[in-house]
Amino acid sequence: MRPLKRFIARFSNYLAGRRGDERLREEIELHVAMQAEENRRTGMTPDESYRCARLKFGAVEVIREDYGAEKGLPLLDTLLMDVRYAIRVLCKSPTFTIVVILTLMMGIGANVVVFGVLDAVLLHPLEVSDPQNLYQVRLKPWMSGRLLTTSYPAFQDFQRKNTTFSGMAAINAYSSAAISWHGGALREVHGIETSGNYFDLLGVQPGLGRLFHASDEHGPGSAPYIVLSEELWRSSFNADRGVVGATVVLNTHPFTVIGVAEGRFHGTERFAWPEYWVPMVNEAQAEGGYDYLHNRSAPAVTVIGRLKPGVTPRRATEDLNAIEAELSKDYPTTDRGLEMRLIRPGLYGDEGDVIRGFIFSVTVLALLVLAAACANLTSLFAARAADRSRELALRVALGSSRLRLVRQLLTEAVIVSLAGGAAGVATAALLLRLLSRWRPPYGHLAISVDLRIYTVGLALALGSALLFGIIPAWQASQSNPLQAMSHGAEGSPRLRRFAFRDLLLCAQIVICTVLVAASLVAARGMVRALHAPLGIQPTEVMLAEMDLGQLGQAGETALEREKEMIEAVRGIPGVTSVGTANVTPMSGGARGIPVFRTGTTELTFGNSVLSTRRYVISPGYLAAAGTRLLGGRDVSWHDTADTPQVAIVNETFARVMWGDSPAIGQRFILFGGQMEVIGVAEDGKYHDLAESPEAAVYRPSSQEVESDVVFVVRSQRAPKEIARELQRTLGGIEPNAPLSLRSWPDALSGVMFPARAATVALGVMGMLAAMLAVTGIFGMAAYGISRRMKELGIRVALGASKTQLMRAAVGRPMALLGLGSALGLLAAIVARPLLSQIVYQANPSDLVVVGGAVLTMTLLGTAAAAIPAVRALAIDPSELMREE
């Protein structure tokens, strides 16, 4: 308490500029006068008495200094002095200062952006209570993009039998519905169906009205309630508080709005924000007829749960596995007895590993950029300190302590780096704001530019200041003033210091080569992704999605409607082919459906041969989608419920089932029915670009009616025109069905997103690195030449040829460039695991990448060394000699 009081007093004195010692002077005067009086009383002469009094008082100057030091904050005083001096010095060389600030701005800015994303995606906890003991149940094998893992009945069994979770909730995040209110316009919204205990498990509060609870559920169809997200409430309900209690129609079914969730809650997935929540017991109404509540074979829910206090994830996993093993005995045809594991929810299930790896790797690369920047700045500062050696020597000679000298140089480093950091953070904040407003196909990314981000920026700025400031400062303080004064700039430990700078430049080039190679790898990955055999030809295709089931149509009527619409679309001028599918590849859909050989009697999972994806298609779909039929025939409208059940399979399916023998005419069992193979289609990608070949089967829509219909329309007309035509044609036939139109490449942009994000991230890093390489080499060459002007002049005077001159002038930076690039490429090849976190099948030893990196570095190096080299060539020895 006392030191604080004292500090406040001193600080206020300091701020008020009360450094004067009027009071002390007066007190001293009085003191001495009184002492003198006293002395006089003992019989001294007036002169004598004053002299003795002063002697007794002691050295006035020392006391005044002590007093002043006690009164104000001398440390702050000298610090300010250092700062003022540093600013003056920096202003004297504006080019240098600006280059340093820009370099730091890029280095720190890149890192702050990466940290902002890292913070938002990985560090920031989910907006639920106690996020640390919340887990998501997954099957043991690593599975990309498959969020649904368990059937609803199995979830109920888990919920009832487990002993390790304090609560367990089921989520189906694939709910979508046409919503209308007051008979108002239909709008397609996406939300989630959850078990009743969902909100209570997560500790979510209502923003308005109430939320639903486990007590609201009384069997299927018993809770027609809907909770709106704040965004949906604002955008579609005009933030009307009266909406609570109102009835909205989801598809054809009425639901009562009971509340709005609190604004900060966006479900348990970080990127996919639901627009509404409905109780799972009412999923059949919300989904338009599809009932998964009683279906043990459909993986329909994602399970999240909270562990009881003291229970380890491992014990919980063992518990779950024991239950699953039990279930597989009770229900051998449907429950597979697969092993489970627990993960943290929030990042699309197992995609979290990919996302974490990606962000981690990009963080490492961003730090490398900053490291290269610091190496660059270290050599710049060292060069500058060497140039200023005379000034510094003078200060030492005049009695400045070496510590003070180090402090001065460090102050300069800190000031530029704070300026660079501020510029970097400002740019980064701007970019982060743009990023969080941007809606990538992967969903929302909410980045708040908050104190943490500023703190990281500050820490990076100070850290880099230490990194690039301390070595030059220490070096400068070690120099001998006498030598520096007498020899001028060409100080003696030059050779050693040059070697040190060489090392720095080499390190910088190595890092830059790694980054350039990395961005080339990413570019290659992007190209590969764009040209990967997709099994479809998405260009010039328009997708029109429609849900007939939402209008209560099913079975034969829906099929007739579909036929009618296909014919109408075919009639649109410019449409070359058209077909429908229940779902298009790489947009979700059923998978993992077991396939059995004919003659299998017990249809248990153990007896299945393979598991497949399934698409329900109309005649003409394959042609419209651009999927090649390798043999056999397309499905036809003549394949009906009364004719044999038929299917088209893909190459992988045929190979796994029947090896090399022809597939056409073979039979297999799917969903308990006998199928006959009528055609074989080419393989494709069904979930993402990185997947290995998977089996797929196509079934005619005339034999297996699905209410979801996507029209795949191929046409060479402009997408906008064709979209308008489709809207008119389809809307004319079915005015009440919500129709969503997208071009296929747009719809696939989500699939391309990882490759695009990697290319952008690595491209930016590579570009920053390239710029740093240029400034580094340029700085080194230019500095070397300016220092050696005299020497080069003598060489010219003695008759050195241009080649010899060039070798002397830029030989060293070029040699370093070669060495650095070679080491960098080696490093990039060694860092392959890191790169493969970012880019699928990263191969830095690829000839194109190696060649490209070498070429880039050579070009950059040549460009950077060109200006100094020209300067060296233009040396006029006679002029130079006269100058010094």
Added chain:
Amino acid sequence: MDVQRGTLALMVLKTVDVMGPLHGYGIARRIEQISGDLLAVNQGTLYPVLLRLEQEGAIASEWRPSENNRRARFYRLTSAGRKLLDAEKNDWEKTAAIIARFFAVRAQDLE
């Protein structure tokens, strides 16, 4: 010197405690009288100590006419200063007692 500085602060506190408001010269005189040579030379060192104590809030000061009607800065103990003095006094007494016991101990007492 540091020890002396600390003790000097304590002496100042005790002095203004016993004597009431006093100016710098008065305090110096008083300490000199009691402690002998501690302030026989370098009396000026007293003033930084006074400033420090005042900044810490242990003493307060104001201008007042001195006994022979000259403007002088008078220092007096504050309530915080009294608390500090009591605490310091306690500490000193404890320390002094311990040290005294150590000096009183003879070799055979320890066996």
